[in-house]
Amino acid sequence: MLAELKGMNEECGIFGVWGHPKAAQITYYGLHSLQHRGQEGTGIVVTDGLEIKTKKGEGLVSEIFTTDAIKELTGTGAIGHVRYATAGGGGYENVQPLLFRSQSGSLALAHNGNLVNAEGLKHQLEAQGSIFQTSSDTEVLAHLIRRGGYPLLKDRVKNALSMLKGAYAFLIMTETELMVALDPNGMRPLSLGKMGDAYMVASETCAFDVVGAEFVRDILPGELLIINDEGIKSEIYSFNSTTAMCTMEYIYFSRPDSNINGINVHTARKILGKRLAAEVPIEADVVTGVPDSSISAAIGYAEASGIPYELGLIKNRYVGRTFIQPSQSLREQGVKMKLSPVRGVVEGKRVIMVDDSIVRGTTSRRIVTMLKEAGATEVHVVISSPPIKNPCFYGIDTSTKEELIASDKSVEEIRELIGADSLTFLSVEGVLEAIGRDIDGETRGQCLACFTGKYPTEIYPQELETSAKC
């Protein structure tokens, strides 16, 4: 259970459409299906071929866009964004898509990922007189595009992209064109869909299912798609592409009904759970998963082990932004917030608790304690990923090594700290076997940097500092 409980933030989600008479409405439903990727803010930019209109705000898709607001966003092309909650770079300005108007036309940008050389580029641009309005990485691309000397926008974009390092999936829209770019490692998921004559792009394929579009193919690492009223064109702007898809997309981020690089996420998680059961058999009475992201793995574990799956933990669905956190004294009296144990299921039982990952360990300790207080006689924690030992610089908010419990503690030390009767992590090989792709006779195609420390791109020292990522 990475999400709120662990401080490991979710990523952003992007959605674009070209050639549909209700582009804003389609984008609304598309973004809605990507809401799990970010709840802090959302925006839509729409074009009718002549004029660009926009609406954005801090909150959920269903909160920001009223019926009236959507109606005013008339046009046949649109891009939209959902943004994750983050401490440093919040605020209305940072809500995407960013829109840059000038006397020669508008430029709208939506971004998922994180640039590792953004600070350096920003420094250079500011020294040349550029004024940044946001603390977002994304704005760097706009300045690079505006300054680039080529007469064609397409070439200015390619030139600008070539200066960026890191993980990114970009949607770029002008009054007359939609461009789609993925970084040379393809670290963030991005797919192309189609619905009648309209093209769509989305961070996850679940968006196509929700709007009724059909999946065409995944965007390639280092590819630039140019979609306009004349059709769709593809150019490869980077010839050093090596696929390194973020493994946490499978393990935690993506919706279980999405497919990433052809693999269904729920199915991948079930295989991770089965593989765990095979790697470390445990004697127990029930298997339970931490909702929502670990349910699939838990069911996989149950199927493979023959130990029945039970609902040992329940999540309260109605915890929104306005929920009042219990005071310290009430928490001490036992008031629960989002997660509660199911006494009727765990009392007197040896429980296998499946979770997707451990970041700081505090949440795991809390859940173990909860289960024991509810009467579990043993709690065996089983994690469907390897220990996270290294920070991510590509968009996942595991800022510093210090915060990662596995960076300097052994499995046994962590087990003791979280109070579990046993603790099992999945092996890196287990992950690769479950979701890796065979490329040139070798299993690879995944970014495993947070487990192994081998980063697929260069890393710049200043990147360790905070900027508003996505």
Place this chain on the structure above:
Amino acid sequence: MLAELKGMNEECGIFGVWGHPKAAQITYYGLHSLQHRGQEGTGIVVTDGLEIKTKKGEGLVSEIFTTDAIKELTGTGAIGHVRYATAGGGGYENVQPLLFRSQSGSLALAHNGNLVNAEGLKHQLEAQGSIFQTSSDTEVLAHLIRRGGYPLLKDRVKNALSMLKGAYAFLIMTETELMVALDPNGMRPLSLGKMGDAYMVASETCAFDVVGAEFVRDILPGELLIINDEGIKSEIYSFNSTTAMCTMEYIYFSRPDSNINGINVHTARKILGKRLAAEVPIEADVVTGVPDSSISAAIGYAEASGIPYELGLIKNRYVGRTFIQPSQSLREQGVKMKLSPVRGVVEGKRVIMVDDSIVRGTTSRRIVTMLKEAGATEVHVVISSPPIKNPCFYGIDTSTKEELIASDKSVEEIRELIGADSLTFLSVEGVLEAIGRDIDGETRGQCLACFTGKYPTEIYPQELETSAKC
């Protein structure tokens, strides 16, 4: 999947506490855990022994109660209510608890259930000059209590209760006392908890787990509890009690982590699923459940049948009150709202789809179509309850027989209508075996009226009309 998709409304939830310095806060968390029982409105009434304060509104618990609002509700006794969405009797006035102030003191009421003779009583009271401010059943009790001739409140309450017919769980609070009443058939769940010196009452035991209280016992049919600063007293005011707990509480309404009459709801649902697998074995590739209420039954079915459980359907968590419904034209293009099929799981598969019930059949047809469009080669619908053939007069909004597809259609006719390859309902015996209690050598204790037509109370003709129930 009864809830939103089927128009069969959820019930209300009630929570009370006596003797806790932060009574309003505790009630807030208690109501929050009962939010699944009603999202239309909510209120809390609190007493500090001298004065009664209240706050209520239309919306979710976390929307209505801000930190400041809760802080102002100082007191050691409180009752609260969550109310379901209903067409006829909405509006601020009908949000509970109802509060009646008079020169001789205040009376606050919170109610879960439905009275079958409310209209008749109201008619008599209005003829005598009573003015009703709400269209709620609950107000009838207040007028009966105020008019009753006994000097002691307790006796006026018992006299008033004796005139009521139907299903009810009442919390009644004055400046100095909390009373708790359950109808003589115990048709609605209501339990007693304890936390230090404070007593608590809740519609479901999950509320005790969430606030850290311990379960004491279920309230008895025909029991009146009187809790005040001198302690707790129990009186049985009806000696014709026969337990007839609403069976749908197990099948659909209650939270899986609650226990009703000692049986865990998740466990009961798994047994229903296992029993289904035993009654009708089906050859298929995957089992899937309609989220959220049918997941437990689906897992039970999978365990018993050996067919793997998969996530074939996914629910969008972020559909709130402000969500924009897709227009007809967008729906026809395939835009989904709350539920979408997982193509990666069902494509090319024979699917067993487990749901909790069928009311009108329209939702089932929609889901079957969705699964087939996503590539399922066969869809076998398996229902963890018997056919609902008769309306409920006790608080569940299955208004008229005409709306119930099973009232005049055979299983085969329904199967054809929903487009399934096969359709299986659980037998009444199967239900009773799974959750019934053995009383005097006979399996009973459940209300099965919606399946069998045998109502545990008299029914009055005017009750077929609408009033604001709870």
Place this chain on the structure above:
Amino acid sequence: MLAELKGMNEECGIFGVWGHPKAAQITYYGLHSLQHRGQEGTGIVVTDGLEIKTKKGEGLVSEIFTTDAIKELTGTGAIGHVRYATAGGGGYENVQPLLFRSQSGSLALAHNGNLVNAEGLKHQLEAQGSIFQTSSDTEVLAHLIRRGGYPLLKDRVKNALSMLKGAYAFLIMTETELMVALDPNGMRPLSLGKMGDAYMVASETCAFDVVGAEFVRDILPGELLIINDEGIKSEIYSFNSTTAMCTMEYIYFSRPDSNINGINVHTARKILGKRLAAEVPIEADVVTGVPDSSISAAIGYAEASGIPYELGLIKNRYVGRTFIQPSQSLREQGVKMKLSPVRGVVEGKRVIMVDDSIVRGTTSRRIVTMLKEAGATEVHVVISSPPIKNPCFYGIDTSTKEELIASDKSVEEIRELIGADSLTFLSVEGVLEAIGRDIDGETRGQCLACFTGKYPTEIYPQELETSAKC
């Protein structure tokens, strides 16, 4: 300057219309013109002959009624209310019109005034089993009407009105009829207007000007008007009528563009100012008025005295409910809230400051200090009413004698307390000459109780306590 600065509350305002296809819209604009009579809450009840709909809320007319809300209030008859801010009896329940639904039809009530025997009547009704939902006087009338034995509503209303004592202007609406009643002393203003075939009733004639209706006549003391689709009928239900119109309506409450009993309010105030100049000539350089209510009197004083009128005090127009009050420390540093002195006008000048009344004296002291700090060499306070020595029981919130500075202090003592160089009150004779009517050779027709202690009705001891008045 009575209003906010003095804690003497404003009254309520009522508006009704019958026979207009856009009854709710007309009522919206009518209420809007009466907004100065109450800003706490507002509501409209509308009938289309068959069904009654309503919308009310706490706030200004323009805040509560959105375009959509007004559109839903379809009908040809409507009554509306604006309610003043009051400490004791706030809350949504007390916002008027009150609406009482029953199986035999609905009854909507809007009230301006205060009943002096409400508590006694309430006590009797509660003893007979009535339940009151509000702390408002107005509800008493509803219960009396419902209990009255006559078959015709008209007769039940007349019977109920005959039991009431005090000041009241009532609008009573059912699905098919609008009734209008004024107390036997005609203490509150209430007038009849006409616009095409539609009749209108309003607390002040300014409402007719704003909606484009023409004034017909004032409602008579003790009159009951019955307006329905067959036309308009008048019945006098009380034959002991003696006109005693609230004098403060002229001096402070009403809008200057309204006429009360045929006298324009602005003109009356100018005459009060002129009369003051005649009673007590003062040597000074400039005359200024406390905005808004004292401007007319100040201009009258200036005209009669020949001393130029100047803008010595200015009111900030943008102080709404959400305005942040300056902290104590900022107030001590001199931060002003609603009123500021105009240094360029008063510096080095002898200033005559005209105000409408003095209640507690704290505001007068504040303004005198302000003017002196801004450089006025002398400040002569001139009040366009006699000293208020007695509480009002008829709707004006000068609760107790203790709060009235003039109840136990001489003019000289008050002058010293407020720090003025001189203090002049208008004489009672001066008031009567300016606005009194000659009845039977004697100047009367006004309620002067707050000045003279002669109340036009009986007063009951329990009335000294608080209830929600209007």
Place this chain on the structure above:
Amino acid sequence: MLAELKGMNEECGIFGVWGHPKAAQITYYGLHSLQHRGQEGTGIVVTDGLEIKTKKGEGLVSEIFTTDAIKELTGTGAIGHVRYATAGGGGYENVQPLLFRSQSGSLALAHNGNLVNAEGLKHQLEAQGSIFQTSSDTEVLAHLIRRGGYPLLKDRVKNALSMLKGAYAFLIMTETELMVALDPNGMRPLSLGKMGDAYMVASETCAFDVVGAEFVRDILPGELLIINDEGIKSEIYSFNSTTAMCTMEYIYFSRPDSNINGINVHTARKILGKRLAAEVPIEADVVTGVPDSSISAAIGYAEASGIPYELGLIKNRYVGRTFIQPSQSLREQGVKMKLSPVRGVVEGKRVIMVDDSIVRGTTSRRIVTMLKEAGATEVHVVISSPPIKNPCFYGIDTSTKEELIASDKSVEEIRELIGADSLTFLSVEGVLEAIGRDIDGETRGQCLACFTGKYPTEIYPQELETSAKC
């Protein structure tokens, strides 16, 4: 009555403070007193010497700043802005102060006025790669400052200012400094105040009275003030200064309690009214003014002519943003919005109606009609300014010559069009005598361009287009 009724927009207001422990609170009250200069949006930027925080939004000061929001704006230096409602350049981005963050520190800007060469400068800057985030003139200054080559901020600011043409009053704040600049013609009012050790700057002196500060002096044309923790310094950056204060500030914009260049606005308006009476004596029964801005002139006219001043027109105070405009059909039935005639005052009378200006003439026609319908036998329109024949390029929204009725129509033609019995404008000499300053033996110091067509600066053709001015 220029304001809402005439489409001639109000200007913006700015306020700054340095060296006060509650800088944001003081700014809140200062902005509040300047609210009449702009109601569209407002913002405050605050510095504590190290860090800059900001809060802005679309709405009134009292709507945007809650108690909590103000509390979070801790710091000792602050600048704030209120912005007028405008069609073209609305939106959150354009709400000021604008804040530009960079790695070398922040720059906050608040602006009142309009640059006549903004579009040209913007074009040059964009050609060099600058990206503009707003459609506001103000941002041009930020880009010029960032690009300027001088090492000291002060010199970069002076260099940037020297490139600007037009009317401007700027507040510029960094983490450690507040700079204040006025254009070389001093076309917009801007004054310096003091309160203990804290310095304050405001568009109008009324702000000093409201916060309890004392007036020090007006900012000089072409002056740059630099205020920081070491004190205050003044530099004159332009030596071609000729004072040309906007005359409409006296006639219409400013609050009557403000002083501009030493002249009280209310007093100036009274003199304009007196001068009018002297220029054109009219026989009539009553004098009335169009509220609020023409009341002072009307009282002056009444004093000089001996004709009594009466309240012939009244303004509804409660017309806010959410007020529902009457439909065409209701307007035709006579529903009034903001202004209504006082029948009791004008019926049967010859009325002199004093207004401050005529722009398009539609409002004047409306008011004349209103007064005649209310029974006035004659309506003589008397305007306290000369005819407005030329557009303003310095911040007042009288966009094009076509919209100005006096640009191509004679006084007699206008009179006929508005339906008045006579129409009198004040002469330019009359204006200058009333408010002009004697400079070098010649009466001047005012910008009279809208009356005379003599603009105090160059005008650039592209400036005729719309940009977001302030």
